[in-house]
Amino acid sequence: MVRERLRRFAPFRSLGVRIFIAVCIMGIVPGVILRYILLSSYETRAISVRKSEIQNQCTILADHLVTYGYLADPSSEVINAELEQFSSLYDGRIMIIDNDLKIIKDTYSISQGKIMISEEILRCFDKSSIAKHDKINRYIEFTTPITDRTTGAVIGVILTSVSTDNIAETISIMGRKATLFEVIVAVLAVCFSVFVSMNLIRPFRAINTAIIQVEEGFTEEKISVPDYIETEVISASFNKLMDKMNTLEASRQEFVSNVSHELKTPITSVKVLADSLLTQDDVPVEIYREFMEDITKEIDREDKIINDLLSLVKLDKTAGGLMNISVVDINAMLEDILKRVRPIADRAKVELILESIRPVSAEIDEIKLSLAIMNVIENAVKYNKENGWVKVSVDADHQFFTVTVSDSGMGIPEEAQAHIFERFYRVDKSHSKEIGGSGLGLAITRNTVLMHDGAIKVESSEGIGTTFTIKIPKTHTTADKETDEESRKDEKTI
Ligand SMILES: Nc1ncnc2c1ncn2[C@@H]1O[C@H](COP(=O)(O)OP(=O)(O)OP(=O)(O)O)[C@@H](O)[C@H]1O
Ligand SMILES: [Mg+2]
The missing domain is CATH 3.30.565.10 (Histidine kinase-like ATPase, C-terminal domain)
Incomplete structure (x- = not known):
């Protein structure tokens, strides 16, 4: 249905427009798809690298926290410095939660001393840590268990949230560059498709011009456009048609001149006979009779020709x-x-x-x-x-x-x-x-x-x-x- 409508839509019926659209699509669409695939795979890759990097850092940090007994005494200068460095390096926030669900350290110093109950933290106490990426708010959240070395029990949790702004920024820079590149490619594709479509349809235009010239009577020469096999075939068919029409025209002209000649002969004889009677004075009755007999004969002849012509027309095989x-x-x-x-x-x-x-x-x-x-x-x-x-x-x-x-x-x-x-x-x-x-x-x-x-x-x-x-x-x-x-x-x- 849609295809049918498109086909009837006038511009789509032009070969040039179709070639133009095809070349444009071939030039632009692959670029757009490639851009989408590249950017999204870059993002996935960058997030997963970031996740594993931070996960490793957090595991090392949890180990240090245990070594320094940070959960019992969160005043360790070394650890606090390490936490600050970590959070500023990854542009993130770290919270240390002990097994009473109390936040004993918040690098943003907002929630320190508060109780934190969330599904992720409770699950982390059950030894299942979480790494969650929030695409809309652009951050990754991790929970890392702090495990007692002797008992193996989870004695606290490190809750880390790291911004992914720099990844998004990189993607947007890459996106802008890709857009610029696409615009350049699109402009080139449009120019190229105009050039290609004009060139491809030129021989067909040439055929049309040649046919119009023959039609308008400027030339009787055979047309020849050997650029493509197709145009060669069209030219040959047209020339054949022209030959046939010329033969038909020649036989029509011959027939018309024959008919006029044959029809004229008896009339001329009648006129000569009638004139000679009119120009003579005191023509004897016998001469009149003789001439009138000749005139009748000529009229009969004319009549026969006309009747024969009529029966021929009726009998014509093509007229059926x-x-x-x-x-x-x-x-x-x-x-x-x-x-x-x-x-x-x-x-x-x-x-x-x-x-x-x-x-x-x-x-x-x-x-x-x-x-x-x-x-x-x-x-x-x-x-x-x-x-x-x-x-x-x-x-x-x-x-x-x-x-x-x-x-x-x-x-x-x-x-x-x-x-x-x-x-x-x-x-x-x-x-x-x-x-x-x-x-x-x-x-x-x-x-x-x-x-x-x-x-x-x-x-x-x-x-x-x-x-x-x-x-x-x-x-x-x-x-x-x-x-x-x-x-x-x-x-x-x-
Ligand atoms: N049996 C025949 N013997 C010799 N010539 C013949 C014979 N039949 C036809 N022709 C020749 O063929 C010509 C064409 O014949 P056609 O019957 O078509 O025309 P036509 O006899 O001259 O005139 P029309 O028959 O219309 O009165 C004749 O003029 C004649 O020269
Ligand atoms: Mg005859």
């Missing part, structure tokens, strides 16, 4: 044209197509032959596919010679059916075979002009075949003839609903 699939008798469908092409074939003196190797039925869009096959058969008739022939045959295996259209026509040059399925492509423009056509027929056929998940190929020898083979699966794998709906939307927009 809507398919109207049903089980169709392919033999009957071919017979029907041949019936429709026969008048043209008769006029061109071309023989049409249908060879049904076996009965075939398949799941197809009948209207679209018959138009596609008709385009191929029409071509076979159109680009044929007098007394030539066109043979259409249909065969199938368990998975596919194949329609083959062979002709005895002029053939297609090898170098043109790769282009005949392109929109507006015609092999020999001048020759094709006599025959007529816009170069869209095979593009429509190819798109229709692809929509049926099929394939179309051409084999041809110039002067001998051409064979088109269309292979289509007998069962149609339905495109998912979404595609159907999308295509319906597309149909509306067309």
Whole structure:
């Protein structure tokens, strides 16, 4: 949850800021932890050294007290001097308590003669001495038993309290120095992290600048930022995308110029015909009729081009044209197509032959596919010679059916075979002009075949003839609903 919020927080989404924070943390946090560990371990160590030192001193003192019989007579100059020296050396207070719990000596001379009852003292008479560190009030308190040498009994207690101020002072001096050091390290870490983050993200900035320059049209050069493998990969992907877009743009421009040219030709002819009629006086009715027939032909041509273009747009595989699939008798469908092409074939003196190797039925869009096959058969008739022939045959295996259209026509040059399925492509423009056509027929056929998940190929020898083979699966794998709906939307927009 917190991570998610942080991720959405705008500055954290910048790589530079993240690197900056990471380097800062790496530079500052170890210093802070180290300081804490060092200071606290120094304090523990200093206290424990102080404790054992004083404990030893007190044990020696207890021995002296017994030697000098101090508990019986606390006037010993030697001992009193030793006590004074001890208390001033360690900045502490020493109290000697006899077994009546009476304070017989207090180096602060405050409680002398008073009775002292405390848990620590009572426990010390039971031979368990105590060394207690009070951190808040900064002192260490010890109880040391004074033991009779002959009986071994505890005959008194030395209560010592020693200030730890000097240890605390040392720690605070060390702390101040550590803080100064940390501040210097933190400043250096911040400067270093700014430097590192700026340097690390520089190549990404360079990529962005290069992309913007390409986008704004200042350059068409390929971008190259080889600083990191990552930037190299991004540059390569971007260049690939640009290549693809340039190819698309080139084909779009070519298509637009082809369309405009093809659409303009019939209009120009109509204008020329109409102008020549208008500029002549007393034109005979026959000429009018002849010209008007030509004008009608040109208008029909324009109409065909527009219709072909529209069906191409609808058929476009990416637009996902809507398919109207049903089980169709392919033999009957071919017979029907041949019936429709026969008048043209008769006029061109071309023989049409249908060879049904076996009965075939398949799941197809009948209207679209018959138009596609008709385009191929029409071509076979159109680009044929007098007394030539066109043979259409249909065969199938368990998975596919194949329609083959062979002709005895002029053939297609090898170098043109790769282009005949392109929109507006015609092999020999001048020759094709006599025959007529816009170069869209095979593009429509190819798109229709692809929509049926099929394939179309051409084999041809110039002067001998051409064979088109269309292979289509007998069962149609339905495109998912979404595609159907999308295509319906597309149909509306067309
Ligand atoms: N069977 C064939 N024999 C020889 N050339 C052919 C044959 N089929 C097609 N071509 C060549 O391929 C070109 C493209 O054919 P396509 O059917 O796409 O266009 P078109 O026939 O010129 O015009 P459209 O079919 O749009 O009226 C034709 O112009 C023609 O040059
Ligand atoms: Mg054609």
